[in-house]
Amino acid sequence: MKALPVNPDQSPLVVLDLLFKLKIKDVMTAEVITVKRTDSLRKVQHLMRDNRISGVPVSENGRLFGIISIDDIIRALDAGHIGDPVERHMSVNVVVLEEDMPLSFGISYFDKFKFGRFPVLNHNNQLVGILSSRDVSTTLLLELLKEYRKIEAQLPHHAPQPSGKVSQRFRVNRYDFENAGKASQAIKKTLIQRDVPPALVRRAAVAAYEMEINQVVHSTGGNLSYEIDDNKIDLLAIDDGPGIANVEEALGEGYTTANEWIKSLGFGAGMGLTNIRRVADEFTIRSTLGSGTRVHTVVWLKKP
Amino acid sequence: MKLTELIEPLACEVIHEGSNFTNTKIENVTASDLMSDVLVVDKHNLLIVTSLASDQAIRTGDIVGAHAVIVVNGKALPATMLKLAQELDMSLLISPLTKFMACVRIGRLMNME
Known part of the structure; x- marks a missing residue:
């Protein structure tokens, strides 16, 4: 199954328009939960549980060092190194998005890379957000609703039903x-x-x-x-x-x-x-x- | 006056943009926490300023055909209020100002004496 049921190349015009109009920064979650390199994997596990998230960026003062996914946590629990600092087990080759990219770019990433989320950086390479497929679907739905209302308002006035009780x-x-x-x-x-x-x-x-x-x-x-x-x-x-x-x-x-x-x-x-x-x-x-x-x-x- | 012209002077947080938000025109304002008093108002292009952070502020606004509701005193809104604002296509904003200060600034912006 595709990560998102939206095709950035072949979709109705209204959708394509939205995918280009919306920037990653309009869609991402800006309040990112992060950990430091010295924090333990146990801490990440608790953060994931308490916040119902499946990936936590490792970042200090806005600089991104890596990411811990739920797979890393499962592996750590299996291997018994859940108490280790995250820097020993984090993925360091992180695929990131930039905040000014159009949303269509973000969507293509979900298909190209099989990750559930992508950290978002600004032009100073500072971590400013995180984009999950949930963010994309929620925003798209709300935006489509708005578009739909606009279109509906432009429709010719409905036929009056002046008679009858x-x-x-x-x-x-x-x-x-x-x-x-x-x-x-x-x-x-x-x-x-x-x-x-x-x-x-x-x-x-x-x-x-x-x-x-x-x-x-x-x-x-x-x-x-x-x-x-x-x-x-x-x-x-x-x-x-x-x-x-x-x-x-x-x-x-x-x-x-x-x-x-x-x-x-x-x-x-x-x-x-x-x-x-x-x-x-x-x-x-x-x-x-x-x-x-x-x-x-x-x-x-x-x-x- | 446009509704959007109020956002900065009233330090508003926009919770929901009704359709045509950027062009929403405001010509009349009523400030009240008593919805029965709001229901008396029969004016066009109406804005409601209230500290009543409940669904009924939106419903009452809809009944009198208001374009927008500004909740003052920076009150936290129940989630149902946003849902209702979306459903009834009502612009919804929060201002941290008191109702009095919000009205003073709106009055100045509208050149009311």
């Missing part, structure tokens, strides 16, 4: 800040796909997000559902409890029952319901202490 329901869990906002994002995405004007998308997204956050922060869990047709966006949040003691009071700006922990997460300013009312064309709230709260919000797409 869509609806969806999401489960919202108490204190689940990790997922809070996902339902709102799905709603936002659907609206954008339907070519709803940005100002309306924003209002619906804000309403949905506040409704969702309210359930996460204040309820024991609930459901958030939306229904979109050509005329309006209908948002309905129904939770399982505990209900609001005084709805009038809760609607007041700045009124909050949130604890310090929730406030430290950026919520519980007592603006949620006020915000929903502000962005909504229709807003109703019903709550019974002990059973639950129902918030219904409508944003009109066409004035009725």
Whole structure:
């Protein structure tokens, strides 16, 4: 198997472009773990284990003397000289890369030499990094993702889907800040796909997000559902409890029952319901202490 | 003003470059740690300055259509925040400055009085 499934000569143009545009220094790991010539192989073994790496350059003050690979360590364990200083067993003929070389050069090295990593030197022959195949694949993936987004943004605008009714329901869990906002994002995405004007998308997204956050922060869990047709966006949040003691009071700006922990997460300013009312064309709230709260919000797409 | 013009004066570390990063235009800024306050803002080409180092800063930014989030006080970010910034295509930066100082410098750069 090839070290890297990328051919620096025959790849799509986007990839070839990246391979030349990216320099070794853009891709390498700059924080290199190194050892001194007098350090023991045992130390290298521990460094490899603790950092999950398979090669450690031997370097002092930036000058590269050699490299110890995991094979050297296995051999040392076999032969019983794991306590020896590294300079006795390191490879001294090290294949290196220069930081300003294009990435395509680095990739060809992985095929030409069967090493898992190459130390990287700057023009003063100082060790500045190390390049592993993992560095290459990670960077390439991220860069390709960026390119892909650029290409996607240039694509002709998708055909609008202005008609038909869509609806969806999401489960919202108490204190689940990790997922809070996902339902709102799905709603936002659907609206954008339907070519709803940005100002309306924003209002619906804000309403949905506040409704969702309210359930996460204040309820024991609930459901958030939306229904979109050509005329309006209908948002309905129904939770399982505990209900609001005084709805009038809760609607007041700045009124909050949130604890310090929730406030430290950026919520519980007592603006949620006020915000929903502000962005909504229709807003109703019903709550019974002990059973639950129902918030219904409508944003009109066409004035009725 | 371009977002990139803020990097040096605010000593920012760029955590994630959203698409079109170098040409991202900033015309409005909101500085808050309360996401409900951010959700009130209805402005174009928006930058959010916050000391809230959590996913919700990114999500809230996305909901109000902001282009970028700068987390101040040099706070360490949870790994999920970067992931979300990538997913939602939001530029994400960290500045070691306090929120006040960051705002002062942004204000000067934007010639705000």
